[in-house]
Amino acid sequence: MRLKCPANFRIIRLPCTGKIDVIHILRAFEKGADGVYVVGCMEGDCHFKSGNFRARKRVEQAAKILDQIGVGGERVKMYNLSSGEGPLFAQYSIEMDNKIRELGPNPVKVALQAKKQAA
Amino acid sequence: MIIASKKPIEEIIQEVKDYKRLLILGCNECVTVCEAGGKKEVEVLASTLRMHFIKEGNEKKIEERTLERQCDHEYLEEIRGIVDNYDAILSLACGVGVQFTAEKYHSTPLLPGVNTCFLGANEQRGMWTERCQACGSCILARTGGICPISRCAKRVMNGPCGGSSKGKCEINKELDCAWQLIIDRLRDLGRLDDYEIVAPIKDWSTERAGGPRKVVREDVQV
Amino acid sequence: MSLRTLEELKASGELRTSSKLEAILKMGHLAVTSECGPPRGSDPKAVTEKAELIKNHVDAINTTDNQTAVTRMCSLAACIHVKQMGLEPVLQMVTRDRNRIALQSDLLGAASFNINTMLCLSGDHQSFGDCKQGQNVHDLDSMQLIQTVRRMRDDGKFLGGDDIKRPPNIFVGAAANPFADPFEIRVPRLAKKIACGAEFIQTQCIYNLDKFEEWMRRVRERGLHEKVFIMAGMTPMKSAGMAKYMKNRVPGMDVPDEIIARLSGVPKDKQAEEGINICVEAIQRLKEVEGVAGFHIMAIEWEEKVPEIVERSGLYPRPQV
Numbered sequence: 001m002r003l004k005c006p007a008n009f010r011i012i013r014l015p016c017t018g019k020i021d022v023i024h025i026l027r028a029f030e031k032g033a034d035g036v037y038v039v040g041c042m043e044g045d046c047h048f049k050s051g052n053f054r055a056r057k058r059v060e061q062a063a064k065i066l067d068q069i070g071v072g073g074e075r076v077k078m079y080n081l082s083s084g085e086g087p088l089f090a091q092y093s094i095e096m097d098n099k100i101r102e103l104g105p106n107p108v109k110v111a112l113q114a115k116k117q118a119a
Numbered sequence: 120m121i122i123a124s125k126k127p128i129e130e131i132i133q134e135v136k137d138y139k140r141l142l143i144l145g146c147n148e149c150v151t152v153c154e155a156g157g158k159k160e161v162e163v164l165a166s167t168l169r170m171h172f173i174k175e176g177n178e179k180k181i182e183e184r185t186l187e188r189q190c191d192h193e194y195l196e197e198i199r200g201i202v203d204n205y206d207a208i209l210s211l212a213c214g215v216g217v218q219f220t221a222e223k224y225h226s227t228p229l230l231p232g233v234n235t236c237f238l239g240a241n242e243q244r245g246m247w248t249e250r251c252q253a254c255g256s257c258i259l260a261r262t263g264g265i266c267p268i269s270r271c272a273k274r275v276m277n278g279p280c281g282g283s284s285k286g287k288c289e290i291n292k293e294l295d296c297a298w299q300l301i302i303d304r305l306r307d308l309g310r311l312d313d314y315e316i317v318a319p320i321k322d323w324s325t326e327r328a329g330g331p332r333k334v335v336r337e338d339v340q341v
Numbered sequence: 342m343s344l345r346t347l348e349e350l351k352a353s354g355e356l357r358t359s360s361k362l363e364a365i366l367k368m369g370h371l372a373v374t375s376e377c378g379p380p381r382g383s384d385p386k387a388v389t390e391k392a393e394l395i396k397n398h399v400d401a402i403n404t405t406d407n408q409t410a411v412t413r414m415c416s417l418a419a420c421i422h423v424k425q426m427g428l429e430p431v432l433q434m435v436t437r438d439r440n441r442i443a444l445q446s447d448l449l450g451a452a453s454f455n456i457n458t459m460l461c462l463s464g465d466h467q468s469f470g471d472c473k474q475g476q477n478v479h480d481l482d483s484m485q486l487i488q489t490v491r492r493m494r495d496d497g498k499f500l501g502g503d504d505i506k507r508p509p510n511i512f513v514g515a516a517a518n519p520f521a522d523p524f525e526i527r528v529p530r531l532a533k534k535i536a537c538g539a540e541f542i543q544t545q546c547i548y549n550l551d552k553f554e555e556w557m558r559r560v561r562e563r564g565l566h567e568k569v570f571i572m573a574g575m576t577p578m579k580s581a582g583m584a585k586y587m588k589n590r591v592p593g594m595d596v597p598d599e600i601i602a603r604l605s606g607v608p609k610d611k612q613a614e615e616g617i618n619i620c621v622e623a624i625q626r627l628k629e630v631e632g633v634a635g636f637h638i639m640a641i642e643w644e645e646k647v648p649e650i651v652e653r654s655g656l657y658p659r660p661q662v
Binding site: 023 | 163167169171174
């Protein structure tokens with residue numbers, strides 16, 4: 001099965017989305033990412049019982065922080081799907097890609113680039 | 120333990136905006152357990168502030184450090200060599216840690232990053248509740264192990280007041296009436312007769328009212 | 342109890358103070374008190390006009406102490422206005438706003454005006470009032486305030502142990518709420534207040550007569566009615582709306598559904614009259630309950646109705662002392 005996905009995102013694999021922390025999401029933005037999305041198992045199907053629920057909470061916390069500093073909480077999102085749903089995975093990546101294009105680049109990255117050019 | 124809560128990010132931004140080089144200093148004790156000022160919270164706050172100030176065109180040097188405790192000389196000494204690299208320290212310790220650090224590093228501005236709330240317990244994940252007001256003269260033996268000073272809104276020593284309704288306090292229907300809890304426990308212990316012992320007028324001089332307090336233990340001093 | 346004359350009472354040596362309320366209760370009369378809420382301003386007429394409305398129908402007038410934690414003219418000043426009209430004030434004192442220095446000091450101030458009757462309370466929490474961000478004191482609680490007053494009066498001593506020159510001469514009362522929870526300690530709690538030195542009790546507003554009578558039965562079982570004068574608290578309802586508010590919003594208040602149904606059952610313009618009827622009927626029923634020593638009629642901002650309630654309840658004229 002060959003599916004079309006946008007080529008501009010990097011996949012970071014985790015043993016479980018429950019492993020993700022707010023700081024991982026924030027660091028991605030600090031390093032210049034324009035958006036982050038977390039893809040976990042279907043709710044109720046977590047092998048570790050509540051990993052994906054924890055992930056959702058942490059994504060929400062990260063979104064709140066990004067809103068507070070004007071980076072934009074919509075740049076981070078949680079998705080759930082099961083391992084057999086490749087097409088859905090592709091669809092979510094396209095959806096996220098479109099969303100980020102609509103929002104434009106991460107303002108932190110823009111500020112850093114502007115500074116580099118000035119120097 | 121001491122329970123603290125994070126200060127709003129807007130308030131922290133206002134506090135630190137004029138300093139170029141900032142150390143965010145966490146504490147591994149109580150504030151780590153109540154998830155307000157441990158290593159993790161230091162990381163998140165540092166990242167948040169770095170991004171905010173870059174975006175504002177006001178890039179700062181923001182670094183992170185977490186000490187075992189900020190209420191002890193020996194751990195605070197660990198940063199003596201680096202303190203001069205910073206224009207200010209944002210401490211995520213409780214009010215004790217912030218002050219002790221300030222006393223030690225007299226010429227460095229110290230800013231609090233949390234609100235220190237109370238002495239409490241980890242009642243459930245993400246919920247901490249008050250248990251003690253450190254009055255300095257414990258009466259729990261007479262009140263079924265439940266403290267009316269910290270848990271009654273009027274710190275009534277001979278309660279409950281007329282506002283106790285269906286086990287809840289008049290000020291908030293979510294809040295247990297401390298005296299209902301005391302009476303329930305005395306009953307379960309078969310000691311309800313103790314309820315009729317009048318609690319004497321309390322000596323508050325060992326509490327905040329008596330001025331800043333000190334415990335001296337000559338037996339452990341060297 | 343059979344009635345005694347004031348002369349007989351004086352001769353018996355049972356009078357502890359010169360409180361008019363004490364004399365009337367100990368003579369064996371059903372006493373009647375009412376209250377004047379001081380104003381949210383400094384005009385003394387707000388007190389004296391209310392007192393004027395009720396003065397011939399009550400034995401003493403309570404002045405409330407920043408009730409519901411809303412800032413008002415102080416209770417002591419209001420008492421002095423009442424006293425200067427030649428009437429008998431009851432000084433209400435809450436432990437919320439003053440520490441033991443201020444409480445003792447205000448007691449001496451009251452005694453200096455020969456204010457002879459007081460009621461000790463803890464006071465509503467400040468979160469109900471207009472200073473939600475304020476501190477509360479609660480250095481003493483209401484029981485400890487009762488003990489303090491008795492110590493000052495009977496031993497002539499301050500809490501600190503020093504002698505008082507001309508100790509206060511004050512008849513001491515306390516509140517009781519027969520309806521608050523937990524019900525099982527309501528009577529033990531009264532016993533505790535009596536042990537602390539309370540000489541009379543004014544209860545929370547009574548609407549659930551059955552529950553009140555059950556409480557009184559337990560009070561009599563322990564013989565407490567012989568150790569303290571219990572005055573039943575009465576507040577006439579102005580409307581069905583007020584009854585619902587009291588039921589749902591006022592902590593420690595027990596308003597049975599029958600009361601609400603009865604008020605709702607009459608047209609709006611007749612509800613106030615029905616409220617008075619309910620109050621009068623309740624007084625008539627409770628007059629017969631052994632151990633009820635009088636009535637405390639709290640007609641909130643409705644003082645003009647007190648004479649009617651007292652007359653229709655058969656409590657008029659008041660005994661002269």
